[in-house]
Amino acid sequence: xxxxxxxxxxxxxxxxxxxxxxxxxxxxxxxxxxxxxxxxxxxxxxxxxxxxxxxxxxxxxxxxxxxxxxxxxxxxxxxxxxxxxxxxxxxxxxxxxxxxxxxxxxxxxxxxxxxxxxxxxxxxxxxxxxxxxxxxxxxxxxxxxxxxxxxxxxxxxxxxxxxxxxxxxxxxxxxxxxxxxxxxxxxxxxxxxxxxxxxxxxxxxxxxxxxxxxxxxxxxxxxxxxxxxxxxxxxxxxxxxxxxxxxxxxxxxxxxxxxxxxxxxxxxxxxxxxxxxxxxxxxxxxxxxxxxxxxxxxxxxxxxxxxxxxxxxxxxxxxxxxxxxxxxxxxxxxxxxxxxxxxxxxxxxxxxxxxxxxxxxxxxxxxxxxxxxxxxxxxxxxxxxxxxxxxxxxxxxxxxxxxxxxxxxxxxxxxxxxxxxxxxxxxxxxxxxxxxxxxxxxxxxxxxxxxxxxxxxxxxxxxxxxxx
Numbered sequence: 001x002x003x004x005x006x007x008x009x010x011x012x013x014x015x016x017x018x019x020x021x022x023x024x025x026x027x028x029x030x031x032x033x034x035x036x037x038x039x040x041x042x043x044x045x046x047x048x049x050x051x052x053x054x055x056x057x058x059x060x061x062x063x064x065x066x067x068x069x070x071x072x073x074x075x076x077x078x079x080x081x082x083x084x085x086x087x088x089x090x091x092x093x094x095x096x097x098x099x100x101x102x103x104x105x106x107x108x109x110x111x112x113x114x115x116x117x118x119x120x121x122x123x124x125x126x127x128x129x130x131x132x133x134x135x136x137x138x139x140x141x142x143x144x145x146x147x148x149x150x151x152x153x154x155x156x157x158x159x160x161x162x163x164x165x166x167x168x169x170x171x172x173x174x175x176x177x178x179x180x181x182x183x184x185x186x187x188x189x190x191x192x193x194x195x196x197x198x199x200x201x202x203x204x205x206x207x208x209x210x211x212x213x214x215x216x217x218x219x220x221x222x223x224x225x226x227x228x229x230x231x232x233x234x235x236x237x238x239x240x241x242x243x244x245x246x247x248x249x250x251x252x253x254x255x256x257x258x259x260x261x262x263x264x265x266x267x268x269x270x271x272x273x274x275x276x277x278x279x280x281x282x283x284x285x286x287x288x289x290x291x292x293x294x295x296x297x298x299x300x301x302x303x304x305x306x307x308x309x310x311x312x313x314x315x316x317x318x319x320x321x322x323x324x325x326x327x328x329x330x331x332x333x334x335x336x337x338x339x340x341x342x343x344x345x346x347x348x349x350x351x352x353x354x355x356x357x358x359x360x361x362x363x364x365x366x367x368x369x370x371x372x373x374x375x376x377x378x379x380x381x382x383x384x385x386x387x388x389x390x391x392x393x394x395x396x397x398x399x400x401x402x403x404x405x406x407x408x409x410x411x412x413x414x415x416x417x418x419x420x421x422x423x424x425x426x427x428x429x430x431x432x433x434x435x436x437x438x439x440x441x442x443x444x445x446x447x448x449x450x451x452x453x454x455x456x457x458x459x460x461x462x463x464x465x466x467x468x
Contacts, residue, residue, distance in 0.1 A: 001067055002090040003134055003145040004155040008069035009076055009182050011160055012175035016062040022172040025210040029467055032444035045365065051103045051117030063102055064220045069155065071141060073178075074183035083137025086145045092129040112213065113146040156363035164205035166460060171207035177223075179204050194271040197234060197264070200227040212445075215465045227455035233454045236260040236408040241451055242305035244410055245319060249417040250311045253408040254402070258320075259300040287342075291335050295347035298331045303382065307399050309443030317394045325380050332377065336363050336379050343373075362391050383433070409461070415465055416445040444468055 004011060017023060030036040045054075052058065068087035070076060075084040091097035106118035106126075115129035117139070125139040127146055136142035148154045163176035179201045182191045192198050200223040209216045230237040235257075242254030255261075270277040288294055304321035322328045333355075339352035343365055354364040362376035362383070375384040378395040385391040402410040419442040450463030 001157040001159070002149045002154045003068040003132075004067065004086060005148065006153055006155050007070050007178070007181055008155055009073040009178045009185075010070035011155065011163075012068045012173070013160055014066045014068075016066055017200055018059060020314060022210050025212050026172075028212045029210065029215070029444075033466055034440055045433065050405070051105075052100065057096070057100050057103055060096035061091040064090045067160075071137075071144075073181050075392070076182055076185075084141070084163070084196055085143050086134070086136040087134055088134045088145070088271075091133065096153065097128070097131055097133070099187075100455050109425045111149050112143045115146050120346045121290065132176060141350070154371075163203040164220065166220050166458070167205055167207035168209045168216065171209040171216075171218075173208040174206070176203050176205040180464075191272045194230055195268045195295060196271070197223065197228060200224045213467045217463045217465075219461045221459040223456065223458050225455070228456040229262070230454075230456060231260075233456070234261065234264045235454045237454050237456070238408065239406040239453060241402060241405035241410050243307055243401050244412045245307045245317070245394065245397050246311045246400050246412065247309050247311075247397075249414065249421060250309045250315070251413040252299070252411065253308045253310070254399075254405075256408040257308040258303060259296060260408070262300060273390065291424070293331055294333055299392050302328050303333075309394075312418070312425065315386060315390060317383070317390045317397070317399065319394045320382045322380055322382050322384065323378055328382065329377050332363060332375070340365055340429055343467065364388075392416075401450060402449050404464070405449065405451035406462075407451045409452040411450045411463070413448055414446075415448045416442050416468075419445055442463075 015022060030040070066087060066089040068085060071087055072084040083157045101118065104120070106120055107121045110117040112127065113129070115127040116133070117125060117127050119125050119139075123311070124141050125136065127142050129146065130147075130150065134142055134145050134390040138143060160176060162173045164171075167174065169245065174258055182197065183192060183201075186192075189296045191342050202222045202224060205220045205222065207216075207218045209218075235255075238256075240256060242256040244252035244254040246252055266277070266280075269280065284295065286405060293299070300458055304323065306318060306320040308318045336354055336355060343351040347367065349367055352364075352366045354366075356376055358363055362374045362378075364372055364374050366372040372386060373384065374386070375382070376390055376391070376392040377383075383391045383395045385394060400412075402412045420439055423442065444467050446466030446468045448463065448465045452459060452461040456462075
């Protein structure tokens with residue numbers, strides 16, 4: 001870590017222990033897929049060069065963590081193509097490293113701070129100091145890393161641990177972004193920093209870990225908890241998790257406390273652009289007065305947990321429990337005709353409006369092109385979808401809790417079905433032997449589940465992809 005800049009906007013650590021549990025788990029996962037053997041052979045060949053053999057020369061030197069960092073925040077915030085990075089790894093076997101250097105036929109081009117500089121035939125520069133190898137996007141960056149290591153102005157060795165403190169410690173890959181450094185260097189970010197939660201954001205850490213039949217990806221957006229209350233978070237605080245709707249081939253999302261998201265959005269808009277927010281507030285008050293409706297109390301506060309489902313073809317549906325069905329039905333009846341007028345203003349075209357013909361039926365808004373929104377309350381449940389069939393199915397659909405989910409947002413879908421759809425829509429299946437080939441490629445995929453949990457000290461997300 002001491003080779004990396006103290007104010008690095010991005011820092012990563014990758015385990016190179018090919019005999020460890022994580023690496024073995026990756027091999028077991030990869031073996032489930034067609035062409036896995038060919039892919040591994042190609043990777044090993046790419047890691048070998050000339051007389052270098054991966055198994056005999058490269059692998060003995062691996063085993064420790066490879067650390068890497070961005071050296072300039074502007075690399076992430078503008079269109080620069082500069083390779084502003086530096087990386088370092090301590091060889092597991094010093095003699096293996098010496099042999100690897102000799103076989104790689106690297107050209108020695110100098111010495112800095114007691115380390116030898118080498119240049120490959122492609123012009124890439126690296127340095128070796130004892131049993132440590134240092135890489136960089138340029139010779140200047142490598143030399144700066146060597147000099148930094150001998151001084152005091154370098155990254156603290158605990159920086160990565162602190163940023164990923166609440167994430168799995170044994171993850172194969174860990175990395176974090178210095179959020180404040182990136183935001184400060186983003187042109188026009190002054191408005192973003194007016195939002196209290198953004199000002200409180202410090203680092204965003206990620207971790208990827210592997211099991212024999214699963215990949216786990218976790219993240220943590222660390223914030224200064226002393227600056228925030230639970231009411232100022234983007235999503236509702238607490239571990240209680242909402243259920244999801246499980247429909248084959250679609251993405252199911254659960255959300256607790258929709259009102260919290262709206263409140264956060266309004267507070268952010270007011271902080272960023274008070275004038276425009278004033279216009280929004282005035283328009284909102286006008287709408288509420290004309291319709292005799294309080295949006296927060298008559299609509300949002302009436303809803304329990306929200307469950308939504310989306311398909312790649314554009315279909316969607318939303319289902320939410322209603323606390324007072326009769327009162328909510330009266331609200332929908334009042335806003336129905338006005339909703340069509342608002343839709344016409346937003347779309348710039350005529351929008352038809354249809355009332356339900358019977359109790360428990362659906363309202364409908366539709367354009368001349370038959371784009372539609374169907375909504376209504378049935379059996380104590382609000383349903384909103386883009387067609388009658390979906391709305392009818394959602395009104396009686398059962399929701400399911402996501403196993404292991406914690407927090408105001410939950411997600412679940414069948415990754416195999418979804419990936420097969422993606423391949424078909426991209427037209428890739430033909431190169432894999434048709435639809436059957438695409439299906440074989442995605443067959444090992446199982447369910448992807450996840451959730452997001454919020455508290456003043458940070459927002460934590462955890463997602464798991466299973467393999468069959």
